[in-house]
Amino acid sequence: MLADLLSSVHVWTALTILVGAYLLRPKKKSPFPVVNSYSGDFLGRRARREVRDNARGLIAEGLAKHKGPITIVLPRGQQKIVLPASLAGWVKSNKDLDHQQLVKEDFFADVPGFEAQTVLHGPDNAAKRIIATKLGQNESTLAPMSASLAQGLQTLWGDDSKAWRTIDWRGDTMGLIARAASSVFVGPQQAGDQEWLGLVQGYVLSYFTAVGELHGYPAWSRSLVHWVLPSAAACRKMMRRARVMMQEVASKRRNEAERAGQEGKKAPEYNDVIAWAQADSGGSSIDPGELQLSLAMAALFTTTEMFRQILIELASHPEFVEPLRSEVSREVSAHGISLVALNNMGLLDSFMKESQRESAGLVVLERAALRDTVLPTGQVIPRGAHIMVDSSELWDPAVYPSPLKFDGYRFLRKREDNGSSSQFVQSGLGFHVFGGGRHICPGRFFASNELKLALAHILLKYDIRLAQGCDKPKPIQAGFYAMVNPMVQLEVRRRSDGAVDILS
Numbered sequence: 001m002l003a004d005l006l007s008s009v010h011v012w013t014a015l016t017i018l019v020g021a022y023l024l025r026p027k028k029k030s031p032f033p034v035v036n037s038y039s040g041d042f043l044g045r046r047a048r049r050e051v052r053d054n055a056r057g058l059i060a061e062g063l064a065k066h067k068g069p070i071t072i073v074l075p076r077g078q079q080k081i082v083l084p085a086s087l088a089g090w091v092k093s094n095k096d097l098d099h100q101q102l103v104k105e106d107f108f109a110d111v112p113g114f115e116a117q118t119v120l121h122g123p124d125n126a127a128k129r130i131i132a133t134k135l136g137q138n139e140s141t142l143a144p145m146s147a148s149l150a151q152g153l154q155t156l157w158g159d160d161s162k163a164w165r166t167i168d169w170r171g172d173t174m175g176l177i178a179r180a181a182s183s184v185f186v187g188p189q190q191a192g193d194q195e196w197l198g199l200v201q202g203y204v205l206s207y208f209t210a211v212g213e214l215h216g217y218p219a220w221s222r223s224l225v226h227w228v229l230p231s232a233a234a235c236r237k238m239m240r241r242a243r244v245m246m247q248e249v250a251s252k253r254r255n256e257a258e259r260a261g262q263e264g265k266k267a268p269e270y271n272d273v274i275a276w277a278q279a280d281s282g283g284s285s286i287d288p289g290e291l292q293l294s295l296a297m298a299a300l301f302t303t304t305e306m307f308r309q310i311l312i313e314l315a316s317h318p319e320f321v322e323p324l325r326s327e328v329s330r331e332v333s334a335h336g337i338s339l340v341a342l343n344n345m346g347l348l349d350s351f352m353k354e355s356q357r358e359s360a361g362l363v364v365l366e367r368a369a370l371r372d373t374v375l376p377t378g379q380v381i382p383r384g385a386h387i388m389v390d391s392s393e394l395w396d397p398a399v400y401p402s403p404l405k406f407d408g409y410r411f412l413r414k415r416e417d418n419g420s421s422s423q424f425v426q427s428g429l430g431f432h433v434f435g436g437g438r439h440i441c442p443g444r445f446f447a448s449n450e451l452k453l454a455l456a457h458i459l460l461k462y463d464i465r466l467a468q469g470c471d472k473p474k475p476i477q478a479g480f481y482a483m484v485n486p487m488v489q490l491e492v493r494r495r496s497d498g499a500v501d502i503l504s
């Protein structure tokens, strides 16, 4: 009898379904209705498919139907509570809703090799402090960034003014952003080091790959699985190498200072994150290699994706090229490569913000509840729950008329109407792409300056276009997030009319 049962396909199928359903069950029931639960979907296949392909519909229909927060179940049973956009202000100001805790959990801060994440959200907030106080509106970072961009473009995009060439879409965009950022993170000298550039970009790619892969495994198994994942192993290896390389830089600088002291000279001064971090902590608390990879992780992917989307818009809307060129040219001629010039580039700012609006994700303000938290309606978000806020206002015709039309002047007009509340770096009603409240992205000023400088160089030095047949590629929706199309073919040609001297 038992032997018959054990050899029955039906029994094994039933057992598999039961075990699957048990493993995939929600860990702690959310008090808000689940919008992707379907009868008969024991293994959660349809639930997963709906999140992957139809997150926009799930959120819009769920919020409209339930007139309040909803729950979406992710693969592996994780739950996300989506709040309506009207609660954005409440989320931003609520101290019990924490971004850092959410990131630690969703991005596996405790996995060896992922120390970049731990450092970025360390208890003393040193990394965040350096980003906010030193990287932001710091005039002295612009010249090295500009020089690094000039050199990077020459190397990656070339200087042929006779023929168009197709750039390596992923490598030549991230490569440029990595060079510009590194000129401030590690200083111009180290930023030209090919091994270092390869290391920071390789780490970012391996890290996000590893995080995505780990999410595919059951939570209980991840603390073992990461040891055998090649992407996670690559992170560990690169983390070790980064520590060594930064120790070498630190030791070289110490030796230089000692030698200068012995010769009665002033020690060389450095204007980069390595030096700022040493001054901030007395040289002790954060490992410089870990700090560098944490900055790379926060800065490179986000800024590169934004850069790519702006390039697509620029190539798809050639009518903006001349007005943008003349704005850049006017401001740089009048004020040099300076914060004043960048801040005055109102059309470029608006063009960038419109590109960001168009390619934004479906949710903003992701937080973990540190304790049971009472909503203004009296409902309770349970401790440990993950919440996010619907961002559909970005495409709401009542907030942004003709929301599906790309309008590069949209935020310039708003800026002229309401003062400065519509600048690229600003968050506010209907626009939280950089987050908000105490967790608002501290790197947004740096990203804005870096992007404007990169685009100024490109506008003045290059013509760009999409390859034939590569019609305006739309962002790819993957669950809650949007990804810039990775298959774009962008063609570039160096301009030969000599209008480039002002940036050299």
Ligand code: HEM
Pocket (backbone or CB within 6 Å): 099, 100, 120, 127, 128, 131, 135, 295, 298, 299, 300, 302, 303, 306, 364, 365, 366, 433, 434, 435, 436, 437, 438, 439, 440, 441, 442, 443, 444, 446, 447
């Ligand atoms: C276009 C580029 C960027 C985008 C779109 C972006 C977006 C974001 C978003 C949405 C958040 C979460 C804020 C919230 O939920 O309130 C965030 C946080 C953060 N960003 Fe950025 N970011 C960018 C560039 C950068 C750069 C260049 C750096 C560093 C140099 C950086 C460092 C950080 C840090 C440290 C946090 C965590 C803040 C906290 O938890 O308190 N970001 N960013």
